Amino acid sequence: MKYKITYQKERKLKQIVLEASSINSLQKLDTFPTNIIKIKEIKDFYYIDITAYKDSKKDVYEFFAQLNIMLGANLTFSQSIDLLLESEQVKNIEEVLKIIQQSLSSSIPVDKALAKYKKYLGEISILFLKLGFENGNLKESIHSLVEILGEDIRSKEKLKDAMRYPLILILSLFLSIGMIFIYVIPNFEFIFTLQKNDIPFATYILISVKEILDKYWILFFLGIGLITVFTSFVIKRYKYKYDKIIIRYIPIFSNMIKDYYFYRLFLSISIIVKSKYQFQVAIENSKNIVSNIYIQERMQKVLINIKNGISISESFKKSNLFDNFTMKLLSTADNTNNYELILLDITVQYKKRFYKSLKNFSSTIEPLLIFFISLIVLWLILAIMLPIWNLGSVIN
Numbered sequence: 001m002k003y004k005i006t007y008q009k010e011r012k013l014k015q016i017v018l019e020a021s022s023i024n025s026l027q028k029l030d031t032f033p034t035n036i037i038k039i040k041e042i043k044d045f046y047y048i049d050i051t052a053y054k055d056s057k058k059d060v061y062e063f064f065a066q067l068n069i070m071l072g073a074n075l076t077f078s079q080s081i082d083l084l085l086e087s088e089q090v091k092n093i094e095e096v097l098k099i100i101q102q103s104l105s106s107s108i109p110v111d112k113a114l115a116k117y118k119k120y121l122g123e124i125s126i127l128f129l130k131l132g133f134e135n136g137n138l139k140e141s142i143h144s145l146v147e148i149l150g151e152d153i154r155s156k157e158k159l160k161d162a163m164r165y166p167l168i169l170i171l172s173l174f175l176s177i178g179m180i181f182i183y184v185i186p187n188f189e190f191i192f193t194l195q196k197n198d199i200p201f202a203t204y205i206l207i208s209v210k211e212i213l214d215k216y217w218i219l220f221f222l223g224i225g226l227i228t229v230f231t232s233f234v235i236k237r238y239k240y241k242y243d244k245i246i247i248r249y250i251p252i253f254s255n256m257i258k259d260y261y262f263y264r265l266f267l268s269i270s271i272i273v274k275s276k277y278q279f280q281v282a283i284e285n286s287k288n289i290v291s292n293i294y295i296q297e298r299m300q301k302v303l304i305n306i307k308n309g310i311s312i313s314e315s316f317k318k319s320n321l322f323d324n325f326t327m328k329l330l331s332t333a334d335n336t337n338n339y340e341l342i343l344l345d346i347t348v349q350y351k352k353r354f355y356k357s358l359k360n361f362s363s364t365i366e367p368l369l370i371f372f373i374s375l376i377v378l379w380l381i382l383a384i385m386l387p388i389w390n391l392g393s394v395i396n
Helices: 056-072 077-086 091-106 115-121 123-135 138-198 201-237 239-248 253-274 279-289 293-307 312-318 324-336 339-395
Strands: 002-009 012-019 036-042
Touching: 056 077, 056 091, 056 115, 056 138, 077 091, 091 115, 115 123, 123 138, 123 279, 138 201, 138 253, 138 339, 201 239, 201 339, 239 253, 239 293, 253 279, 253 293, 253 339, 279 293, 293 312, 312 324, 324 339
Parallel strands: none
Antiparallel strands: 002 012, 002 036
């Protein structure tokens, strides 16, 4: 395989193409340069480059990963931004780099300069840039940010993988039913009419559904659209209640989503505390990383209780969000004052729980969908074949 390597030498970006069986083998070559910025595999001409369709989160992750490598090579933040601007970047990242460059030259805080790109970069990216400049440890902040973004991307990919097969099953079901209504049933309608009132109940339902769809298919699709719009409106209007239901009351699914949110939350808190910030600062800056308003509101109450002098473990307990295991670990942290290690343990536990609950969700939803699809297929077979069998009996 061929790899295009971008590296920095004499304060300039250079590129070289090397061949190796893998990236690990690539690093053993004598011609492998130092101060690596980026390594990209060169695909064959018939290979479709899916990176052309990657989402913004991966663009942002790759941008900060390159910045992290440069800072790790002891380049200054300003030099790193200048070098990144010299290399090819996607449009939005190039705009972000120019704004950062302008803010550095005009002494405008970077987080304020990038306020309009908050949705694109993500709140956590702006947060860690702000903390890095405030605390003077920008190199460590960017490194921590890359770690969080990488974990976030991997977790979401796991979530997508778990949902992919059920969605394929549902889509296949609708396509199959559509093909049956369009091509199969019209060829058997003559046989159904021969039996008049003697057709089986399953066939009667099938014919009735087809007639309704034939007459009112526009209203059917319009109704689906209206229901979608109305549901979206209700969710936005009652976002707090919706988020609370998502977290607490949906079997299996709630556990999976809750473990995912808490993993992100404690990962951010752990990294900020590790950067020598106070626990209150870590919560203040981490609570909005989770998009769930219900969790944000509960974490705000935790923060208020801590500021009022209540211990960290007791404040978390009053939120009624976390289990006994988390409470015990936080209580241990209060007694030993070793918050860095305890928060890391909590983060690891929620990561394991998330992967386990993800597996449980997948192993539960797939058999249920297969069972539901089997019932529909059985109904369709009986609805079509029973009249044929009855007609055969009459002929005999």
